[in-house]
Structure formats: C-alpha cells, structure tokens
Amino acid sequence: MKKYAQLTREELLALEEQLLAEFKEEQAKNLSLNMARGKPGKAQLELAMPMLDVLNHAADMNTILGNDTRNYGDLDGIGECRRLIAAMMEVQKDNVIVCGNSSLNIMYDTVARSMLFGVNGSTPWCKLEKVKFLCPVPGYDRHFKITEQFGIEMINIPLSETGPDMDLVEQYVNNDPAVKGIWCVPKYSNPTGISYSDETVLRFANLKPAAEDFRIYWDNAYCIHHLYDDQHDVILNILTECEKAGNPDMVYIFASTSKISFPGSGVAAIASSINNIQNILNIMTVQTIGHDKINQLRHVRFFKDIDGLNAHMKKHSDILRPKFEAVLNTLQEELGDLGIGTWIAPRGGYFITFDSMPGCAKKIVALCKELGVVLTSAGATYPYGKDPQDTNIRIAPSFPSPEEMAMASKVFVLCVKLASVQKLLGKF
Amino acid sequence: MKKYAQLTREELLALEEQLLAEFKEEQAKNLSLNMARGKPGKAQLELAMPMLDVLNHAADMNTILGNDTRNYGDLDGIGECRRLIAAMMEVQKDNVIVCGNSSLNIMYDTVARSMLFGVNGSTPWCKLEKVKFLCPVPGYDRHFKITEQFGIEMINIPLSETGPDMDLVEQYVNNDPAVKGIWCVPKYSNPTGISYSDETVLRFANLKPAAEDFRIYWDNAYCIHHLYDDQHDVILNILTECEKAGNPDMVYIFASTSKISFPGSGVAAIASSINNIQNILNIMTVQTIGHDKINQLRHVRFFKDIDGLNAHMKKHSDILRPKFEAVLNTLQEELGDLGIGTWIAPRGGYFITFDSMPGCAKKIVALCKELGVVLTSAGATYPYGKDPQDTNIRIAPSFPSPEEMAMASKVFVLCVKLASVQKLLGKF
Numbered sequence: 001m002k003k004y005a006q007l008t009r010e011e012l013l014a015l016e017e018q019l020l021a022e023f024k025e026e027q028a029k030n031l032s033l034n035m036a037r038g039k040p041g042k043a044q045l046e047l048a049m050p051m052l053d054v055l056n057h058a059a060d061m062n063t064i065l066g067n068d069t070r071n072y073g074d075l076d077g078i079g080e081c082r083r084l085i086a087a088m089m090e091v092q093k094d095n096v097i098v099c100g101n102s103s104l105n106i107m108y109d110t111v112a113r114s115m116l117f118g119v120n121g122s123t124p125w126c127k128l129e130k131v132k133f134l135c136p137v138p139g140y141d142r143h144f145k146i147t148e149q150f151g152i153e154m155i156n157i158p159l160s161e162t163g164p165d166m167d168l169v170e171q172y173v174n175n176d177p178a179v180k181g182i183w184c185v186p187k188y189s190n191p192t193g194i195s196y197s198d199e200t201v202l203r204f205a206n207l208k209p210a211a212e213d214f215r216i217y218w219d220n221a222y223c224i225h226h227l228y229d230d231q232h233d234v235i236l237n238i239l240t241e242c243e244k245a246g247n248p249d250m251v252y253i254f255a256s257t258s259k260i261s262f263p264g265s266g267v268a269a270i271a272s273s274i275n276n277i278q279n280i281l282n283i284m285t286v287q288t289i290g291h292d293k294i295n296q297l298r299h300v301r302f303f304k305d306i307d308g309l310n311a312h313m314k315k316h317s318d319i320l321r322p323k324f325e326a327v328l329n330t331l332q333e334e335l336g337d338l339g340i341g342t343w344i345a346p347r348g349g350y351f352i353t354f355d356s357m358p359g360c361a362k363k364i365v366a367l368c369k370e371l372g373v374v375l376t377s378a379g380a381t382y383p384y385g386k387d388p389q390d391t392n393i394r395i396a397p398s399f400p401s402p403e404e405m406a407m408a409s410k411v412f413v414l415c416v417k418l419a420s421v422q423k424l425l426g427k428f
Numbered sequence: 429m430k431k432y433a434q435l436t437r438e439e440l441l442a443l444e445e446q447l448l449a450e451f452k453e454e455q456a457k458n459l460s461l462n463m464a465r466g467k468p469g470k471a472q473l474e475l476a477m478p479m480l481d482v483l484n485h486a487a488d489m490n491t492i493l494g495n496d497t498r499n500y501g502d503l504d505g506i507g508e509c510r511r512l513i514a515a516m517m518e519v520q521k522d523n524v525i526v527c528g529n530s531s532l533n534i535m536y537d538t539v540a541r542s543m544l545f546g547v548n549g550s551t552p553w554c555k556l557e558k559v560k561f562l563c564p565v566p567g568y569d570r571h572f573k574i575t576e577q578f579g580i581e582m583i584n585i586p587l588s589e590t591g592p593d594m595d596l597v598e599q600y601v602n603n604d605p606a607v608k609g610i611w612c613v614p615k616y617s618n619p620t621g622i623s624y625s626d627e628t629v630l631r632f633a634n635l636k637p638a639a640e641d642f643r644i645y646w647d648n649a650y651c652i653h654h655l656y657d658d659q660h661d662v663i664l665n666i667l668t669e670c671e672k673a674g675n676p677d678m679v680y681i682f683a684s685t686s687k688i689s690f691p692g693s694g695v696a697a698i699a700s701s702i703n704n705i706q707n708i709l710n711i712m713t714v715q716t717i718g719h720d721k722i723n724q725l726r727h728v729r730f731f732k733d734i735d736g737l738n739a740h741m742k743k744h745s746d747i748l749r750p751k752f753e754a755v756l757n758t759l760q761e762e763l764g765d766l767g768i769g770t771w772i773a774p775r776g777g778y779f780i781t782f783d784s785m786p787g788c789a790k791k792i793v794a795l796c797k798e799l800g801v802v803l804t805s806a807g808a809t810y811p812y813g814k815d816p817q818d819t820n821i822r823i824a825p826s827f828p829s830p831e832e833m834a835m836a837s838k839v840f841v842l843c844v845k846l847a848s849v850q851k852l853l854g855k856f
Contacts, residue, residue, distance in 0.1 A: 039499055039500050040499065042496070045489075045496065045498040045499060048498075049485040049486075049487075050485045052483050052485055052487065052722075053484050055480050056480050056481050056484075057477040057478045057481050059477075061473075068470070068473065069692075069693075070476075070691070070692070070693065071467055071468065071473060071690075071691050071692065072465065072467050072686075072691045100528050100529065100720070101528065101720045102716045102717065102718075104715070104716055104717060105716040108714065108716070109715075112540060112544065115544055115554075116540065116543055116544065116554065116578070117577075124554070126543075126552070126554040126555075127554075142714075142717075145714045146714055146715075149545075149711070149714045150544070262498045262499075262722060263499050263717075264497075264498070264499065264500055264501075264718050264719070264721050264722070265497075265498065265720045265721065265722040265723065283577070286536065286574055286576075286577045287532070287533055287536040287537075287574075288532055288533040288536070289530065289691075289692065290530075290692050291529065291530075291692070292529045292692060292693045292723070293692050293693065294480075294690060294692070294693040295720070295723070
C-alpha cells in the first residue's frame with residue numbers, strides 16, 4: 001500500500017468511502033471498550049488475592065522489632081516494609097518513608113508542603129510571584145493536574161527516546177530561579193514507554209539549579225514493571241548519582257505497589273536523602289500519626305523480598321504482554337507503511353504512545369468514541385490539556401481482555417485511517 | 429484528712445518527709461508505664477482480629493453496585509461504607525466522603541486546602557495577613573499542632589462542662605472576619621470528657637460569622653465511644669441544626685474507626701453539606717485517585733451496620749471501664765478531701781482530665797516521669813503548649829492493663845500530693 005500522502009485526491013475519496021463503510025459496520029457492533037486509563041485487568045487483580053490470606057485472626061501482628069502494627073506509631077512505616085520498598089526503589093531503608101495507598105497523593109502532598117512551607121526552609125512557594133515546573137511531553141496527565149491546581153506555570157520540554165531534551169532542561173534549571181521542579185517518569189515513561197539513558201540521568205544529577213529549592217520529581221512508577229523477561233530497561237540510580245555530583249538533596253523519588261498488589265490498596269513510598277526525609281517527617285508528623293501498618297505488614301508477609309516482588313511481576317507481564325502485542329501487531333499490520341502515524345514498542349510500563357499526523361489526534365479519539373472505544377482525551381498528555389500539534393494519543397492496553405484489545409485496536413486503526421484521509425482531503 | 433491548704437508549716441514538712449519516703453520506695457520499683465496517649469490496649473486490638481478473616485483469597489470483592497474494590501475508582505468511598513460511616517456520624521450517605529486511615533489527616537488536609545485554595549471560592553488563607561482559630565481549652569494537642577504549623581493564631585476559649593464559653597465564641601466569630609474556624613470535640617471531649625449541651629450546639633448552629641469562610645471543625649472522634657451501657661451522652665446533630673439555622677455549609681464533621689477497628693488501619697471520614705462535599709471532591713480529585721476500598725469493604729463486611737458497630741463498642745467499653753474506674757477510684761480515695769485537685773468522671777471517650785493546684789501540673793508530670801510513669805506533657809492540652817495556670821493534666825487510661833493502671837494511679841496521686849505540699853511550702 002502506498003503512503004497516504006502520495007495518494008491522489010480521487011484515490012483518497014475512494015478510500016474515504018470504503019473507510020466510512022467499515023466505520024458503519026463497526027458502529028453497528030455497539031462496542032463498549034475502555035483503553036483510557038492504566039487500570040490493571042481482572043486477571044492481574046486475581047494474582048494478589050492470596051495476599052488477603054497472610055494476615056488472619058490468628059496472625060502475629062508484630063513487626064520484627066516487636067511493634068504492634070495494629071496500634072498507632074511508626075510514622076515512617078514499619079522497618080521491614082521500608083526495607084522491601086527500598087529494595088524495589090534501589091535505595092537504602094533509611095531513605096524511604098512508606099506512606100498510604102497512593103504515590104500520587106505523596107507527590108501532591110510533597111508539592112503542597114513546598115507551597116505552604118517551602119523546601120527545607122526555603123520561602124514557601126505560595127509567597128512567591130511565580131513558580132515554574134518543567135514538564136517533559138508527552139507526559140502523565142495527573143502530574144500536570146497537580147501543578148495546574150497549585151497555579152504553577154508549566155513549561156513543555158520535548159521528550160525523545162533517551163529522555164527529556166537536556167539542553168533545554170539545563171538552560172531552564174540552571175538559569176531561572178523560578179523553576180522549582182521537573183516531573184519525570186524515568187523508566188517505561190508514561191505514556192511513551194521510553195527509559196532515560198545513562199547520559200540523561202547523569203545530566204540530571206549534575207544540574208546546577210538556580211533555585212536552592214529546585215527538586216527533580218522522579219516518579220519511578222514502573223520500576224519493576226517489565227513486559228519481557230529477557231529485555232529489562234535499566235536506568236542509573238538517580239539518588240546515588242545526585243550524591244556523587246554534590247546534589248544529594250536534589251531528588252524526590254516516588255513509587256508504589258498499585259500495579260503490583262492492588263490499585264488503591266497497595267503501599268506507596270517516597271525516597272530521598274536522609275536530610276530531605278527528615279524535613280518531610282518534621283512536617284508530616286503533624287499531618288498524621290501514621291499510615292496503614294497492617295497493610296504494610298500484609299505486603300511484606302506476602303512478597304517477602306525483592307525476589308518475591310520480581311517473581312510476582314513476571315506473572316503480571318505474562319498477562320499484559322499479549323495485550324500490548326495485540327495493539328502493536330495491529331498497528332504494524334494496518335498502519336505500518338501508510339505514513340499516517342508513529343508509535344513506540346515499549347519494554348515495560350502501562351502505555352503505548354501513538355502520534356498521528358498533525359491535527360488528527362482529537363478527531364481520532366472522537367471517532368473511536370463514536371464506535372464505543374474510549375481513549376484518554378487527546379491533549380491529556382500535555383500540560384493544560386493542550387497538545388500543540390494535536391498528534392499524541394495514549395493507548396492503555398491493560399484493562400480490556402486480549403480479545404477486546406484486538407477489537408479495540410481494529411477500531412483504532414480504522415479511525416486513524418479515516419481521520420488521516422479526511423485531513424488530507426481538507427475536511428477538518 | 430484535712431485539706432492541705434489548712435495544714436501548718438510543720439504538718440506540711442512532716443507530710444513532705446513521709447511522701448518523699450514513699451517516693452523513694454516507688455522509685456526502687458523501676459516502673460515503666462505509659463498513660464500519655466489515647467492508644468487502645470492489646471485486648472481491644474484483639475476484638476477486631478476476626479475482621480482480617482472476612483476478605484480472603486476467595487472473597488467477592490465487588491461492591492453492591494458491582495464496582496471492583498481492588499481497582500482504581502470511587503474517590504468518595506464505596507457506597508456501603510459511606511452508608512455505614514454516615515450512620516455512625518448521624519448524617520446521610522451523600523454527606524460523607526470515606527477517606528483513608530486517619531481523621532487527623534483529613535482535618536489537616538481540610539485546613540491545608542483552605543490555606544491553598546480558600547473555602548468554596550474564598551481567598552486562600554495563605555494570601556491573608558492573619559487567620560485565627562478559636563481553641564476551646566483544655567483541648568486536643570494534635571488539633572493545636574495543625575493550626576500552629578500553618579501559622580494560624582490560636583485563641584483560648586474556656587471549656588466548661590456544657591461546652592465552650594459561647595458568649596466568647598459568638599463575640600469572636602460574629603465580629604472578627606479573621607476568625608476562620610474553631611476546633612471542637614463535642615462528645616466525650618478530649619481531654620475533659622464532657623459533651624456539649626443542646627444549648628451549646630444550638631448556639632453554634634446559629635452563629636453569624638463575620639467571615640464567609642468560617643467553619644466549625646467538629647471532631648466527633650468519640651461519637652459511639654461510650655463507657656457505660658446505660659448512660660450515653662447524646663448531643664444534638666450539628667449538621668441538621670446548621671441547616672435549620674440557615675448555615676448549611678458552616679460545619680465539617682470528622683470521625684474514624686481508629687478506636688473501633690484498628691488505630692492506623694481503620695477508615696476515616698468527613699461529613700458536611702453536599703455543597704461542601706462537592707467542593708472538597710473537586711480539589712481532592714487531583715490529590716488522589718481514591719482511598720483504600722478493600723479496607724472499606726473489610727469494615728462493611730465485618731461490622732455490617734450501625735448495630736454491629738454499637739455491639740462492638742460495647743466490648744471495648746467492657747475493657748476500658750475497669751481502667752477508668754481504677755484511676756477514678758484512686759483519685760477519689762486518695763485525693764478526695766485534700767483540696768489539691770479536681771477531675772471529671774467521663775461517660776465515654778479516652779481521657780480523664782485532672783486539674784492540680786495552680787502552678788503544679790508540670791511538676792507533677794516531671795515527678796511521675798522520675799517514677800517511670802509517662803503522662804502527656806503538661807501544657808499539651810493548650811495551644812502552643814502553654815497552660816496559663818499550669819494546672820491541666822491529661823490522663824490516658826486505655827493502654828496499660830487494669831493492674832498497671834492501678835499502679836500508675838498510685839504513682840500519680842503520690843506525685844500530686846508531693847508537688848502540692850512542696851508548692852504550699854514555697855519550694856518551687
């Protein structure tokens with residue numbers, strides 16, 4: 001098949017007619033499929049059900065140190081859970097606070113604390129004229145919603161297959177004292193699936209921020225969320241590299257077991273330098289007496305150690321891989337040669353990113369919706385919901401079954417084709 | 429025995445000598461007892477252990493509406509848990525958001541939201557010159573720590589056996605637009621154990637705040653935490669009364685199951701007008717995707733309904749009552765006629781409040797510490813830790829065993845006597 005751009009007007013019109021006919025057929029199927037959010041599917045949720053058995057009425061509820069997990073205390077989390085999560089985050093136990101069920105909530109609170117109290121003694125951001133965050137794009141919509149809610153100005157930074165454009169990051173961070181942070185998903189990035197190269201991580205660690213209270217918000221959401229047994233992305237340890245570079249306090253790392261045990265009932269954590277951790281605890285001690293330690297203990301008793309976590313993640317990947325492949329195969333088969341879209345085959349994480357011809361993403365999402373396939377809103381992967389080129393679409397293959405995923409992918413490529421043809425015909 | 433104030437100097441000196449001898453004896457025992465915090469005792473924690481069995485690997489994890497509690501969603505909590513907690517809080521399901529494990533955290537976040545975003549569209553408090561909260565005293569130290577951390581000026585309001593001094597409350601709230609809130613523990617108050625009279629609640633509901641963003645922070649922590657089967661305190665429903673008085677949005681109510689199921693692993697909630705709830709959710713939706721719904725389901729499956737909650741609380745009271753009585757009996761027997769202290773016998777809650785002679789509380793707490801009995805720091809029940817008369821001591825009888833509690837009470841009255849004698853002798 002020829003590239004769409006090389007087709008004549010007549011060929012395009014004929015193609016449109018054919019696609020519209022297919023569109024009608026699909027419409028008649030009354031599908032109802034959701035590829036909008038990175039929600040684990042039912043089979044994945046079943047994997048962790050035995051976790052509910054490890055603590056029963058007769059269980060020993062004490063930590064190794066003898067603290068009763070059922071009572072108040074242990075603001076920073078129980079020791080054995082800090083150790084488990086530290087191993088996952090590739091840091092030491094004392095660098096970690098294990099909190100509640102949501103790393104998003106920890107990120108929110110971390111920014112909120114900075115707004116209200118500053119960072120380790122700096123001026124509270126709410127007292128400043130202007131606070132800016134750098135936002136590698138496309139990125140995670142919920143990061144952008146946080147900074148937007150706090151009135152923080154967001155600056156787009158293009159993300160390539162090796163990470164954010166570091167020339168631009170350095171230029172902003174090292175020169176503008178209003179730049180206080182950057183959102184990063186360094187591994188199996190949301191939504192593009194790429195992992196930061198060693199050079200990228202090193203350049204991050206070696207930033208010379210104009211603002212003393214600049215921090216890297218390193219959301220390592222997919223740290224052990226590989227899709228393939230034999231092809232893991234590996235990224236450099238940002239905490240270690242920051243230390244080496246003389247910037248020990250420059251990074252906050254976030255992670256959770258939301259996509260390991262249960263979304264909403266996992267454990268989430270922040271890791272950072274001992275100095276930062278102490279500063280956080282000094283404020284957090286007023287916010288709460290402590291987090292859910294029984295759930296922390298449940299996680300430790302079930303997963304035991306990092307090997308247990310990794311073995312469990314292999315089961316997840318066995319479920320996820322066919323879904324990702326269903327999408328990727330369909331994209332390759334149906335769109336491979338047409339020049340109307342590009343995508344990245346990720347080695348982990350929860351998303352496949354798709355870039356349409358300029359100006360087509362919104363249209364594609366709308367067409368899919370007409371056929372009963374819900375995608376993340378076009379634009380959501382950009383600050384303020386504004387994708388300047390209107391090209392990026394985030395596909396979340398995890399929730400539907402592989403069969404549903406195959407159906408949804410067919411719908412998706414049909415809509416990509418139709419939108420592209422109509423775009424080339426100047427119809428929108 | 430004569431009142432201490434009526435003793436001659438010689439009699440006081442002889443008494444001091446005798447008390448110092450007793451003090452030495454106690455010191456030799458090397459006690460290590462803690463009456464500092466309202467922590468449930470081990471026997472209480474055992475009561476909820478069967479709750480850990482209700483959700484096992486084979487459990488139906490769906491809500492009544494068919495939502496999978498294991499996955500993301502339900503920001504406001506699962507319906508059946510909202511209904512359960514609403515019954516406990518004596519409001520309707522739609523007035524409630526069930527959140528995570530800590531009502532303190534909800535209160536903190538509620539004040540933090542007001543600091544950052546204002547209240548339902550009012551000016552964010554962090555943009556104001558001055559924000560003030562009224563603090564009925566003695567009160568809950570952790571309330572005061574929150575307002576202190578946010579730099580909110582705290583104003584002491586005397587608390588009597590019917591509630592806060594409402595003349596003073598009205599004077600402040602109705603005239604000073606900088607007064608944005610008041611901390612209340614309306615039932616079995618922390619630490620005095622009193623419950624607000626109907627007149628007090630009605631006067632609260634009928635306030636005419638100078639500030640549109642004034643709210644009553646109604647921490648109903650001990651709503652069903654009775655000590656006696658046949659003598660429950662009953663307070664008027666503040667939400668209903670505020671509605672009737674034309675102030676539907678004026679109150680936020682907080683509660684949790686921390687002292688019903690497990691401290692740190694219970695469920696906590698905020699209740700308010702639908703308008704307030706919607707305003708809170710609008711901001712909260714950026715903070716988190718949702719709270720721990722599995723734990724919410726666990727609570728519903730175990731307690732079932734308000735009758736289940738009340739039946740469970742009866743078991744708690746059977747454990748707590750002897751501990752409270754051990755303290756109260758000792759106080760009555762040992763200090764009853766001496767004129768060196770007053771206390772209140774509460775019908776519920778977690779504390780017994782004790783007022784020493786002026787200027788003695790710090791000394792008593794210090795003496796107890798020397799004998800291995802840890803009490804809440806003197807002054808903690810006042811904003812900024814400053815008890816102007818240095819009289820108030822909060823006794824928390826829940827954690828030690830009844831035997832330990834009897835020992836600790838003996839130590840306490842000994843220290844009260846010794847401090848009082850030395851005060852009368854002008855020794856400090």
